[in-house]
Amino acid sequence: MKPSLIRITLACLLLQAISAPAVFAVVTPNPPQLQAKGYVLMDFQSGAIIAEQNARMGLAPASLTKLMTAYVVGQEIKSGRLGWEDTVTISENAWSAKFPDSSKMFIQPKDEITISNLMRGVIVQSGNDACVALAEHVAGSESAFVALMNGWAEKLNLQDTNFVNSHGLDIDGIQTSPTDMAVLMQSIINDVPDVYAIYSEKVFKWNKITQYNRNKLLWDNSIDVDGGKTGYTSNAGYSLVSSAKEGQMRLISVVMGTPSKRSRISQSKNLLSYGFRFFDTKQVATQGEVESTAKVWKGDLSEIELGFAEDAYLTLPRSLSAGLDKTIVVNEPIIAPIEKGQVVGKVVWKHDDKTVASYPLVSNQAVAEGSWIGKLWDSLVLWVKSLLA
Template sequence: MTFFSAGIFRRRNVVAIAVAALSFTAAPAMAAEQNPGSTSFIPSPPALAASAWVLMDAASGQVLVEHNANERLPPASLTKMMTAYIAEDEIENGDISLDDQVRISEEAWSTGGSRMFVREGTSVPLIDLMRGIVVQSGNDATVAVAEYIAGSQSAFADLMNEYVRRMGLQNTHFVNPTGWPAPDHYSSAMDLATIARHIIRDFPDHYDLYSEKYFTWNDIRQPNRNRLLWRDPSVDGLKTGHTEAAGYCLVASAKQQDTRLIAVVMGTSSDEARAQETQKLLSYGFRYYETRHLFDAGQPLTEARVWGGTQDQVGLGLADDLYITVPTQGDTETETRTSLDGDLQAPIQAGQQLGTLEVLRDGEVVRSEPLVALSGVEQGGFVKRLWDGLLRFVQGLF
């Protein structure tokens, strides 16, 4: 399974400093921002007619705009993003296949709400059920997939909550795979943006599914309920939701040049309103921000002394590509700084965390990522370890 995170670690023993002149923002743009000596000016983001919203950069994970982002709200069919993600993960792991024939149970067939209109007792290819989930928001297709993976809806809900834990979602708990209203079934705009980011980044080969505008099954042609797929050519996903308690909700993603944004809007008053409010967020984000790539995964950023090893130096870098989000206007100087977690003793494993890379703006840390060993270092022989120990002792005296 693929899960990613940005770690923040205690900084000790600074070993290198690199300076890059980049425009950069590190905090949600909740008010007009203007830096002394900079030409950049970012106006306040639009106020939306919604209960909660988030605008996130898909590459960097930075939140550009938020309102009630962590409030626990009914997610309606936005729940199906997690159901689809789990199916995509199972496919990626080779446990199931898009060609699998899924038997439709009576429980799946009789599920109320929006439907794909599968028939009880028939077998449906998994790829078509995935379209039924994503394009048609079919509760029947969703239940069928949940039963196929976990045996029952309740067992699948347990699996969903395990993924919630692994993704680090703080304000989400699922009771069913569809989003059917239930007392303890909730999520937040921030958590839903995070799920969408996982879908986009973890399984890019499956993402085209979220941009499909129509799907026909049982001679019934249904449109994707995401109106922005027709209005904005940069929008290519993800999912709509609606119940009386949740209102009209939308998680949308759009890409312009090298910048991909995720917008989550919850609790609007109509289908049209959720499209309009989401468009406001996306337009604001693309107007005032862009994504910058700082470092590649595995790129050597610094070297560190290793004691008692078969070699004296080890290269350090990042396990994942590092992106930041910057204003589209003006320049602000940004620093990157590497630090070690104390003296390094062999043996060292490739990929082992040995320090931290910090991104600073105006001297303040705004982003931290773990520095890892780019290669392994085996423990040296007795003489090498004895010699290195003597060197450390002598250096400690001066």
């Protein structure tokens, strides 16, 4: 190529580079490969699943079961039926001697122990004996308490979960999934925050025996983990549910069936770090915020405001944090009567014509039926509109 032609070509390339908009490619890599039977990484605010493997597989929960035990007790406290300083008398069934080869709080028959201390025995020490003591105190028997556990599992829409005992030792029929455990941890943080606060405690001493929280991520200063629950049986392997914060973002990691204590810690950290590095969560709407208005037919009002029943969040790869299209879809025609909070549409966010998130729109007002003449007129208008459609 002649020197003059080279100079012209370079000049053209330079002008093209100057005039073109700056484009920075951001690549979201695949999630880390984990040695686990199943795992899930979920955003706390949006509930979006960032990464998963065998997320709905029914697996032995081991001591992850104690998350539900603590949740049920937390709901009893929240309702006022139970108090943190209420005293529990320990029965023979809850005697630590009944659990010779498993984790325990080391309680004895006729001990008088507060709910607060028993909860620490469950959460920090992972005590099977403390689980039975709480179960009997709340429901009269462990089997009755397990019915409460399964009732709450159904209410929380834990689709793959069935509890058979209060502590998680291997038994026929007991199972859960990574997704269900992520939803349960999300519910603990949301619904019973006083209970979740205990998960950050690193040590608890009872009966002159000091035990340390088995969630070693609490000691890792490179990641802000403030709660979680470990589990292990020979059938389940080593598992860990953990939650961490970075800025305004909170993630929940569930890793089930890893080969060792060390691997459940390192793999959970890898999963959380991946989520914080490559994803972002933003609030896009506030509960009650007016998003749009819509025509109402046959009502005492002709128009309603449409809003969000809850705060709306989007969790997306950082490469997709901009350039989203938002569309409002109304379930037309909206015909009275309408209840306040009734779903009448949705807001859809898309990227390149692919839906990335959707939240329901609800009526911010109640609308009663209108007069008979108004309803008759609206019926006529709707009939004509249907003919022209």
